[in-house]
Amino acid sequence: xxxxxxxxxxxxxxxxxxxxxxxxxxxxxxxxxxxxxxxxxxxxxxxxxxxxxxxxxxxxxxxxxxxxxxxxxxxxxxxxxxxxxxxxxxxxxxxxxxxxxxxxxxxxxxxxxxxxxxxxxxxxxxxxxx
Amino acid sequence: xxxxxxxxxxxxxxxxxxxxxxxxxxxxxxxxxxxxxxxxxxxxxxxxxxxxxxxxxxxxxxxxxxxxxxxxxxxxxxxxxxxxxxxxxxxxxxxxxxxxxxxxxxxxxxxxxxxxxxxxxxxxxxxxxxxxxxxxxxxxxxxxxxxxxxxxxxxxxxxxxxxxxxxxxxxxxxxxxxxxxxxxxxxxxxxxxxxxxxxxxxxxxxxxxxxxxxxxxxxxxxxxxxxxxxxxxxxxxxxxxxxxxxxxxxxxxxxxxxxxxxxxxxxxxxxxxxxxxxxxxxxxxxxxxxxxxxxxxxxxxxxxxxxxxxxxxxxxxxxxxxxxxxxxxxxxxxxxxxxxxxxxxxxxxxxxxxxxxxxxxxxxxxxxxxxxxxxxxxxxxxxxxxxxxxxxxxxxxxxxxxxxxxxxxxxxxxxxxxxxxxxxxxxxxxxxxxxxxxxxxxxxxxxxxxxxxxxxxxxxxxxxxxxxxxxxxxxxxxxxxxxxxxxxxxxxxxxxxxxxxxxxxxxxxxxxxxxxxxxxxxxxxxxxxxxxxxxxxxxxxxxxxxxxxxxxxxxxxxxxxxxxxxxxxxxxxxxxxxxxxxxxxxxxxxxxxxxxxxxxxxxxxxxxxxxxxxxxxxxxxxxxxxxxxxxxxxxxxxxxxxxxxxxxxxxxxxxxxxxxxxxxxxxxxxxxxxxxxxxxxxxxxxxxxxxxxxxxxxxxxxxxxxxxxxxxxxxxxxxxxxxxxxxxxxxxxxxxxxxxxxxxxxxxxxxxxxxxxxxxxxxxxxxxxxxxxxxxxxxxxxxxxxxxxxxxxxxxxxxxxxxxxxxxxxxxxxxxxxxxxxx
Numbered sequence: 001x002x003x004x005x006x007x008x009x010x011x012x013x014x015x016x017x018x019x020x021x022x023x024x025x026x027x028x029x030x031x032x033x034x035x036x037x038x039x040x041x042x043x044x045x046x047x048x049x050x051x052x053x054x055x056x057x058x059x060x061x062x063x064x065x066x067x068x069x070x071x072x073x074x075x076x077x078x079x080x081x082x083x084x085x086x087x088x089x090x091x092x093x094x095x096x097x098x099x100x101x102x103x104x105x106x107x108x109x110x111x112x113x114x115x116x117x118x119x120x121x122x123x124x125x126x127x128x129x130x
Numbered sequence: 131x132x133x134x135x136x137x138x139x140x141x142x143x144x145x146x147x148x149x150x151x152x153x154x155x156x157x158x159x160x161x162x163x164x165x166x167x168x169x170x171x172x173x174x175x176x177x178x179x180x181x182x183x184x185x186x187x188x189x190x191x192x193x194x195x196x197x198x199x200x201x202x203x204x205x206x207x208x209x210x211x212x213x214x215x216x217x218x219x220x221x222x223x224x225x226x227x228x229x230x231x232x233x234x235x236x237x238x239x240x241x242x243x244x245x246x247x248x249x250x251x252x253x254x255x256x257x258x259x260x261x262x263x264x265x266x267x268x269x270x271x272x273x274x275x276x277x278x279x280x281x282x283x284x285x286x287x288x289x290x291x292x293x294x295x296x297x298x299x300x301x302x303x304x305x306x307x308x309x310x311x312x313x314x315x316x317x318x319x320x321x322x323x324x325x326x327x328x329x330x331x332x333x334x335x336x337x338x339x340x341x342x343x344x345x346x347x348x349x350x351x352x353x354x355x356x357x358x359x360x361x362x363x364x365x366x367x368x369x370x371x372x373x374x375x376x377x378x379x380x381x382x383x384x385x386x387x388x389x390x391x392x393x394x395x396x397x398x399x400x401x402x403x404x405x406x407x408x409x410x411x412x413x414x415x416x417x418x419x420x421x422x423x424x425x426x427x428x429x430x431x432x433x434x435x436x437x438x439x440x441x442x443x444x445x446x447x448x449x450x451x452x453x454x455x456x457x458x459x460x461x462x463x464x465x466x467x468x469x470x471x472x473x474x475x476x477x478x479x480x481x482x483x484x485x486x487x488x489x490x491x492x493x494x495x496x497x498x499x500x501x502x503x504x505x506x507x508x509x510x511x512x513x514x515x516x517x518x519x520x521x522x523x524x525x526x527x528x529x530x531x532x533x534x535x536x537x538x539x540x541x542x543x544x545x546x547x548x549x550x551x552x553x554x555x556x557x558x559x560x561x562x563x564x565x566x567x568x569x570x571x572x573x574x575x576x577x578x579x580x581x582x583x584x585x586x587x588x589x590x591x592x593x594x595x596x597x598x599x600x601x602x603x604x605x606x607x608x609x610x611x612x613x614x615x616x617x618x619x620x621x622x623x624x625x626x627x628x629x630x631x632x633x634x635x636x637x638x639x640x641x642x643x644x645x646x647x648x649x650x651x652x653x654x655x656x657x658x659x660x661x662x663x664x665x666x667x668x669x670x671x672x673x674x675x676x677x678x679x680x681x682x683x684x685x686x687x688x689x690x691x692x693x694x695x696x697x698x699x700x701x702x703x704x705x706x707x708x709x710x711x712x713x714x715x716x717x718x719x720x721x722x723x724x725x726x727x728x729x730x731x732x733x734x735x736x737x738x739x740x741x742x743x744x745x746x747x748x749x750x751x752x753x754x755x756x757x758x759x760x761x762x763x764x765x766x767x768x769x770x771x772x773x774x775x776x777x778x779x780x781x782x783x784x785x786x787x788x789x790x791x792x793x794x795x796x797x798x799x800x801x802x803x804x805x806x807x808x809x810x811x812x813x814x815x816x817x818x819x820x821x822x823x824x825x826x827x828x829x830x831x832x833x834x835x836x837x838x839x840x841x842x843x844x845x846x847x848x849x850x851x852x853x854x855x856x857x858x859x860x861x862x863x864x865x866x867x868x869x870x871x872x873x874x875x876x877x878x879x880x881x882x883x884x885x886x887x888x889x890x891x892x893x894x895x896x897x898x899x900x901x902x903x904x905x906x907x908x909x910x911x912x913x914x915x916x917x918x919x920x921x922x923x924x925x926x927x928x929x930x931x932x933x934x935x936x937x938x939x940x941x942x943x944x945x946x947x948x949x950x951x952x953x
Contacts, residue, residue: 045929053925126923 029070037063050110050120054103061099065092136186137248137267137340140277143182144340147332150175154329158322164299165322169292172325176288176332180281183274190274191756194764198755246270247765249342249406249422260401266342268405268539271765272601275758276339276535279605282744283527283612284332286737288325290616291519293733294623295324307367315367324364324517331357335528339535344393344403344423344493347536351389351496354529355382361520362513374512381509385499392492396543399445399485400426405539424767427486427543434769436545436776438482442489443473446482483545483778490548493540494555501533501585504559508847510582511566514574518619521574526581527612531604534588538601541592542767546776546783550688553593553681557694560586562844564701568708569830569840572628573618576709580654581611583698587674594691595785596677597770598762603670605758606748610653610667613741617647620730620738621713625723630712632720639727642735644714646742651710653745655703655808660801668804669749671699673759676791676800683796684773684784696803703811711819 019028040059047053070076072088114120154161154168161167251266267273298319307315334357337350356379363375397403404422421429426439444451451469458465476482497503502510513525524530537544537552544552560583567579584607591600620643621636622628637644649665656671658664675695682689718724729735751757773790777783791797818824830837842848922928 041929041933045926045933048926053929122925125925129921129923 024076026070026073026076029066029076033063033066033070035063036060036066039063048121048123050113050122050125053122054106054110057106058099058103061095065095068092068095134248136189136274137250137269139182139186139189140269140273140336140340141252141267143179143186143277143281144333144336146175146178146182147172147329147336151326151329151333154322154326158326161322164319166299168322168325169288169295172329173285173288173292175329176281176284179332179336180278180285183277183281187274187278190271194271196756196761196764198751198760247406249404249408251342251408261397262402262404262408262410263345264343264404265346266404266408267340268342269340271761272535272538273339273765275605275761275765277336279608280332280335280339280528283608283741284328284335284523286741287519287523287612287616288328290522290619290734290737291324291328291517293731294519294619295321295517298324304365304367306365306370317367320364324361327357327360327364328520328523331361331524331529335532338532342405344396344405344540347539348386348389348393348496351500351532351536352386354524354532355379355386355500358382358513358524358529361524362516364516364520368515370512371515374509374515378509378513381506382499385496385506388492388495388498390492392489392495395485395489395492396423399482399489400439400441402426424542428767428769430768434542436542436769436774438477438486440470440473442482442485443476444469444482446485447472447476450476480778486543486545487547487779490540490544491551494537494544494548494552497533497537497589498555499533500536501530501589502559502582503533503555503586503589504562505846507559507563507582508850511575511578511843514572514578518574518615518622521578522612522615522619526577526615527608530581530585531588531608534585534592534600534604537589537592538597538604541597542769546774546785547779549593549595549785550777550780550783551593553590553688553691556586556589556591556593557691558586559583560590560698561694561701562846564698564705565840566843567705568701569837570705571630573621573630573633573709573713574615574628576630576705577611577614577618580614580702580705583702584611584654587671587695587698590691590695591674591677594678594681595770596674596681596788596791597766598759598788599670599673599677599791601762602673602749602759603667606653606666606670606745609741609748610650610665610745613646613738613745614650614654616734616738616741617643617650620734621647623730623734624727626726627723630709632723633713633718634716634720635714635718635724636727637714639724640714640729642729642738646738647714648710649742649745651706654706655812656699656804657808658805660805661798664749665746666744666749669759672797672801672804673791675699675804676797677786677788679800679803680786680791680796684786687781696807699804700807700811703808704815707812707815708819711815715820716822 019031022028036059040056040061040063043056043059044053045056047056068088068091070088072086072092110120113125117124150172153171154165158168159165161171247268247270249266249268251264253265255263255265257263298321300319302317302319304315304317309315331354334350334353338347338354341347341350359375359379362378363372365371366375393403400423402408402420402422404420405424406422407425408420408422409417410420426441428434428436450472454468454472455462455465458468499506510525510530514521516525563579563582563586567576567583570576570579584603588600588603588607591603620640621633624636624640624643625633627633653665653667656664656667658668675692678692678695682692748758751759771787771789773787774785775782776785791800818826818829839845
């Protein structure tokens with residue numbers, strides 16, 4: 001398994017080459033999930049618009065979901081491999097559910113914030129600062 | 131012949147006033163308007179007592195007819211005192227009361243002269259070891275007589291007081307008490323309280339009279355003391371009254387201390403305080419005869435002759451007894467027998483006689499206090515601060531006579547030496563008090579000193595062997611002195627002053643009072659037609675004079691006693707008629723006083739008349755022998771009929787038999803002495819105060835030092851003040867100074883140290899403990915302030931913190947767990 005130890009070893013070039021040439025495996029999904037995750041975090045950290053931040057959050061969650069599904073997939077892992085069964089899918093569904101609820105709450109907060117401040121700039125949301 | 135009901139009757143007569151006391155105590159203020167009916171309750175109780183006493187007396191006379199004593203018969207006693215006399219002090223226990231009493235009665239009747247006494251116990255207060263305290267009775271002719279006298283006088287005084295005290299029915303303004311605000315004291319009336327105390331007093335007095343043992347006497351002795359305190363201090367807001375009450379109480383305590391010593395001496399050596407023999411039930415159920423004081427000191431076996439009892443001999447010879455007991459190997463019984471063998475020898479050497487002397491002297495000490503004898507007489511004149519009915523009942527007729535009564539009751543135990551002390555104390559008292567009475571101007575104080583003087587007469591009579599004479603005078607004096615006091619009360623009631631110098635000429639406006647008081651004065655001076663007839667005082671005073679003369683003849687060394695008696699008789703008649711002339715004769719001296727004078731209401735006059743009648747007739751002996759003297763003769767202690775000799779402290783003394791003083795020559799001399807001295811006194815008083823031939827002021831000026839000495843009451847109060855009161859106050863102020871300067875300082879110092887210590891504690895608390903706590907708080911606060919800076923309020927920064935933190939943690943974890951992760 002190439003993976004984390006490979007990255008930690010600092011051999012990035014052969015890894016990317018390997019990824020582009022190897023058949024699709026869990027590692028590819030992990031790469032996609034990581035890109036999604038980092039994009040989400042970057043989005044959260046950089047967007048001033050509250051809705052943008054929310055979108056970043058969705059990206060982070062979905063990045064995680066991809067990982068769950070990939071690890072749980074018997075097709076990707078191979079029959080008899082260290083399967084997680086359907087646990088990953090179930091947790092992914094659960095995360096989607098939570099994300100929906102969270103989005104509802106977050107949108108409600110945002111809307112209220114807009115009502116009070118006539119803006120959705122999160123840099124202005126420092127009323128609770130100690 | 132059955133007279134076993136007499137103790138029961140007298141017991142009921144004794145308890146009735148107690149019931150009245152309890153009733154008034156709890157329901158007094160509710161008895162009618164302002165407690166008006168309390169007087170009726172108390173009077174009804176005392177009338178009941180009087181009736182019961184009279185019934186008891188009737189039964190007694192039926193059992194023991196009072197007959198003239200055959201003096202001739204006594205001649206034998208001088209030779210053989212045991213012949214024919216019987217002193218049967220019977221013990222009426224619980225079951226056998228009837229039989230014993232009947233038995234005693236038979237013998238009493240058979241004996242001539244002495245009648246038997248009834249004795250027994252109602253209730254045992256405490257029994258343990260030798261000590262047995264009980265409420266019992268000792269009833270003889272003297273007890274019965276005293277019951278009748280006390281109940282009669284108390285009845286008169288209750289009735290009189292219900293009139294005299296009527297001011298107390300309303301709110302009272304006491305003009306003798308000025309409050310700090312300058313106003314006179316206003317207080318509610320205390321009518322019920324007066325009768326409550328009077329009832330308690332009657333109960334206590336009856337208790338002394340009926341008491342069957344010395345412990346019971348002592349209990350009621352103290353009870354009359356406290357009643358006297360209540361009644362003297364009745365106007366308790368008056369400084370003089372409360373001081374007088376305390377003075378009376380404290381002076382009596384001094385006497386009672388001596389009495390306690392006497393009681394201890396008797397009980398310690400003899401193990402009994404009972405007058406008569408008692409029957410105790412032993413543990414195994416057999417009846418054990420325990421001899422009483424009288425039969426211990428005068429055992430029937432030796433013809434009732436006075437001897438030091440075995441117990442006292444053994445007590446005094448305790449060392450020898452211990453030696454014999456230790457040396458005797460034959461066991462305790464043999465040792466006791468050996469000791470008993472020695473007792474007569476010791477007794478003949480005089481062992482133990484000091485103990486008997488001390489015991490008698492101790493008991494007499496109590497009597498000195500109660501009967502106001504020198505040196506404890508100072509309280510009685512001050513006691514006149516009480517309402518006049520109290521002075522009449524408590525401080526002249528009954529309570530102060532209790533001392534004389536106790537000497538009479540205890541007479542068999544008194545040795546000749548004690549009797550001589552009693553005689554001298556009585557003689558000194560009668561003289562000092564009479565001289566003070568000569569110059570007193572307060573009508574009640576004259577009577578008070580007269581009372582002291584007459585009590586001295588009684589003591590002297592008892593002390594020279596005149597047992598009947600002394601107690602006879604006690605009874606007659608009770609009648610005429612209560613009469614005189616009630617008359618003076620009537621005068622005070624009318625004049626609103628005690629000062630005789632403001633009175634005068636009252637005979638016109640107050641005829642009844644003046645007449646009855648004249649009867650009282652004549653009775654006290656012993657007026658009468660010599661050898662024919664006289665008022666009550668004539669007989670009793672004659673008896674005293676005769677006995678004293680008889681004693682003086684037998685003991686020439688002590689003939690000064692007769693001089694005291696004769697001189698006292700002269701002084702008595704002078705001051706009594708000085709009082710009467712100043713009050714009732716001549717013209718009014720103070721018209722302001724005279725304007726309001728009126729005769730007292732009938733409720734106050736009738737008791738005067740009743741007492742006046744008795745003051746006249748009390749001394750008479752009816753044909754057939756019924757009379758006070760013969761009645762008392764019944765109760766004469768066994769062994770005192772005959773001439774006796776004795777004495778070891780003051781040399782040998784001869785006590786002539788009392789009947790000898792009735793014999794021609796002595797009696798005639800005594801009667802003539804009494805008559806001439808009394809007449810001289812009356813004439814002198816008349817010269818000075820009625821006919822005004824001699825000016826009292828001139829006489830006073832001629833004998834100025836003596837007058838001042840007498841007017842200041844021999845400076846006795848000043849002397850006592852200097853000797854006792856001033857040192858006591860000095861010691862008190864010393865103690866107070868010590869308390870303030872030393873003890874208070876010490877306590878203040880302890881408090882100061884504690885305060886300093888507390889200061890140090892407080893500093894530690896404030897600086898160290900609080901500092902630690904505050905430092906903790908400050909650290910937390912500062913940490914909070916510092917950490918607050920992280921809270922920037924910028925959400926995007928937070929996200930960056932999270933990302934950087936996560937990555938940092940990830941890097942950290944991968945560095946730490948490199949090997950495991952790599953695996």
